[in-house]
Amino acid sequence: MEVVQKRIRTDGTSLLVRGFGYAFIGLFAICCLIPFLVVLGTSFTKEASIAKHGFNIWPREFTTFAYKIVFENPNLIIGSYIVTIGLTIVGAIVGLFLVAMTGYALQRPDFEQRNSISFFIYFTTLFSGGLVPFYLLIKQYLHLGDNYLAVLLPGLMSPFLIIMMKSFTKSIPHAITESAKIDGAGDFTIFLRLILPMATPALATIGLFIALGYWNEWYNAMLFLSPDMKYRPLQLFLYNVITSADFIRNSSAASNVPLRDMPLESMKMATAVVATGPVILFYPFVQRYFIQGITVGAVKG
Amino acid sequence: MKTIAQPVQASVETRPRVQQSRSRKLWNNRTLLLMCAPAILFFAIFAYLPMPGLYLAFIQYNYTDGIFKSAFIGLDNFRFLVMTGDLWRLTFNTIAYNLAFIVLGNFLQIFIAILLNELRKKWFKKVSQTIMFLPFFISFVIIGLIAYNILSFDYGLLNNILTSLGMEPVKAYSNPHVWPFIIVITYLWQSTGYGSIVYFASIMGLDSEVVEAAEIDGANALQRIRYIVLPWLKPTFIILLLFSLGGVLRGNFGLFYNLVGANNTSLYATTDIIETYVFRSLMNNFNFSMGSAVSLYQSVFGFIVVITANWLVKKASPDNSLF
Numbered sequence: 001m002e003v004v005q006k007r008i009r010t011d012g013t014s015l016l017v018r019g020f021g022y023a024f025i026g027l028f029a030i031c032c033l034i035p036f037l038v039v040l041g042t043s044f045t046k047e048a049s050i051a052k053h054g055f056n057i058w059p060r061e062f063t064t065f066a067y068k069i070v071f072e073n074p075n076l077i078i079g080s081y082i083v084t085i086g087l088t089i090v091g092a093i094v095g096l097f098l099v100a101m102t103g104y105a106l107q108r109p110d111f112e113q114r115n116s117i118s119f120f121i122y123f124t125t126l127f128s129g130g131l132v133p134f135y136l137l138i139k140q141y142l143h144l145g146d147n148y149l150a151v152l153l154p155g156l157m158s159p160f161l162i163i164m165m166k167s168f169t170k171s172i173p174h175a176i177t178e179s180a181k182i183d184g185a186g187d188f189t190i191f192l193r194l195i196l197p198m199a200t201p202a203l204a205t206i207g208l209f210i211a212l213g214y215w216n217e218w219y220n221a222m223l224f225l226s227p228d229m230k231y232r233p234l235q236l237f238l239y240n241v242i243t244s245a246d247f248i249r250n251s252s253a254a255s256n257v258p259l260r261d262m263p264l265e266s267m268k269m270a271t272a273v274v275a276t277g278p279v280i281l282f283y284p285f286v287q288r289y290f291i292q293g294i295t296v297g298a299v300k301g
Numbered sequence: 302m303k304t305i306a307q308p309v310q311a312s313v314e315t316r317p318r319v320q321q322s323r324s325r326k327l328w329n330n331r332t333l334l335l336m337c338a339p340a341i342l343f344f345a346i347f348a349y350l351p352m353p354g355l356y357l358a359f360i361q362y363n364y365t366d367g368i369f370k371s372a373f374i375g376l377d378n379f380r381f382l383v384m385t386g387d388l389w390r391l392t393f394n395t396i397a398y399n400l401a402f403i404v405l406g407n408f409l410q411i412f413i414a415i416l417l418n419e420l421r422k423k424w425f426k427k428v429s430q431t432i433m434f435l436p437f438f439i440s441f442v443i444i445g446l447i448a449y450n451i452l453s454f455d456y457g458l459l460n461n462i463l464t465s466l467g468m469e470p471v472k473a474y475s476n477p478h479v480w481p482f483i484i485v486i487t488y489l490w491q492s493t494g495y496g497s498i499v500y501f502a503s504i505m506g507l508d509s510e511v512v513e514a515a516e517i518d519g520a521n522a523l524q525r526i527r528y529i530v531l532p533w534l535k536p537t538f539i540i541l542l543l544f545s546l547g548g549v550l551r552g553n554f555g556l557f558y559n560l561v562g563a564n565n566t567s568l569y570a571t572t573d574i575i576e577t578y579v580f581r582s583l584m585n586n587f588n589f590s591m592g593s594a595v596s597l598y599q600s601v602f603g604f605i606v607v608i609t610a611n612w613l614v615k616k617a618s619p620d621n622s623l624f
Binding site for chain 1: 327330332333334335336337339340341343344346347348349350351352353354355357385415416417419420422425428430432434435436437438439440442443446447448449451453454455457458460461471490493494495498499500519521522525526551552554555562563571572576579580582583585587592593595596597599600603607619
């Protein structure tokens with residue numbers, strides 16, 4: 001293959017650079033991967049072995065005990081899963097529709113108010129009221145404390161995604177809109193029937209960005225959902241498992257395992273594996289959509 | 302794309318221009334306006350409605366009196382923040398971390414993008430890119446857990462390695478001096494794969510004929526990188542640099558909060574940034590006014606920085622400026 005590709009003989013320096021490239025990139029990639037393997041490995045390691053040898057990639061003494069404990073009281077984690085999946089699906093569909101509709105309208109050259117509306121949206125990235133007024137708004141004025149809407153609503157749209165959608169739909173020729181208008185179609189019909197089907201790669205990208213945001217969302221959940229709520233989004237659930245001793249005590253009681261025998265460390269890792277698993281499994285198939293979005297959205301098109 | 306866009310532009314221009322009243326114009330675009338209405342409403346509620354709440358910065362908020370009856374104290378909150386040295390520490394930490402992120406991050410991203418471009422084995426490129434991009438997909442909660450995996454005094458991977466080499470183990474969670482390194486390394490670990498995509502895509506846009514011509518003329522890899530690739534990446538770099546400088550006063554709450562932990566006071570000197578301070582004043586100290594004062598300072602100062610950065614972008618490349 002080398003011979004076919006290279007008509008010119010590669011000189012020594014270039015070979016050296018290439019060799020260095022393989023070594024450096026390979027090492028960096030391994031560094032990116034190791035932490036994941038440590039989490040995975042530790043989740044399958046006996047607690048006694050962790051106490052003796054610390055965290056490791058390869059479990060010295062293999063066990064699935066931590067997973068048994070995590071699923072001993074399965075309705076908690078299954079409930080969290082359902083909450084997160086629900087938020088992700090509803091948020092991605094509604095958010096995607098709104099972002100796409102706004103993005104399409106805002107790039108229409110014949111839409112006179114497009115610049116002022118774009119600025120209205122963009123300005124929110126320049127100046128903000130900060131956390132405290134936002135918190136008071138959601139909690140005291142909208143009364144959304146302990147309500148999943150407090151997590152769902154603020155994540156629906158972002159200026160970044162609207163700008164990305166604008167750049168994407170700009171590449172669909174305006175002539176299509178024009179000719180449909182001549183045929184008597186309204187703006188919304190054009191968007192729904194013509195633009196949406198043509199913009200599927202863009203929609204996949206933006207939908208996936210929104211979905212990933214909801215799957216990994218813990219900030220609004222931590223702010224607005226109290227620990228009294230039985231079913232919390234997955235990441236908040238994980239956060240509580242990692243940080244709270246109460247949770248360990250409760251699962252100890254629920255599983256009839258004495259507190260001193262609870263696999264504290266491996267349980268944290270097992271919960272992390274369960275919370276991240278779906279993302280990692282889907283990831284290889286969807287990464288190209290994210291790459292598309294990043295290249296389009298990074299430098300304003 | 303340009304060739305398609307031009308005739309359209311022309312057809313818009315040649316339409317008879319009739320003076321229309323403002324309301325008439327709005328009525329003509331009613332469908333498009335309606336299509337934007339949810340977004341307008343969304344940003345009005347979640348972004349604009351909280352803004353007047355920054356008034357909290359000028360009062361001594363207490364819960365029973367509410368916003369309108371609490372005592373107005375002018376700039377006293379700011380005076381307090383300056384006198385205690387909090388404001389200086391927060392500003393310094395936030396800006397120093399961001400500068401480290403921007404400089405080291407861009408350097409590493411460009412470095413990796415260029416090296417990737419030199420590789421020949423397709424599968425290697427694909428696999429390594431996929432792995433380097435992976436940390437972008439996990440939540441900060443997991444990142445906090447991963448850091449704990451590596452840094453924990455008793456079980457952590459780092460101390461495993463150090464002790465097996467016969468060295469002293471590190472007590473990371475009580476030693477503030479190691480945190481700048483930990484935080485910057487974690488940031489680089491998480492964002493380099495993501496960031497290098499932009500530069501790699503930019504290199505892909507380089508005309509392959511130019512590169513081949515240089516090869517025929519006997520340029521080696523280093524010369525090609527020095528005289529073709531780096532100059533080609535310069536505009537992208539400048540734009541990204543200026544954009545990120547615009548956000549130099551905004552911290553990454555998720556990263557700091559999950560790495561350092563909620564109440565690890567011994568590390569505040571080197572890890573406390575504006576976002577974590579505001580968060581604590583809201584959730585732990587219930588000092589809403591102090592939190593708002595810091596937020597207002599951040600927004601105003603940050604706004605000035607963005608305007609300056611945008612002015613610089615405009616000078617460097619007018620097409621890329623934001624407004």
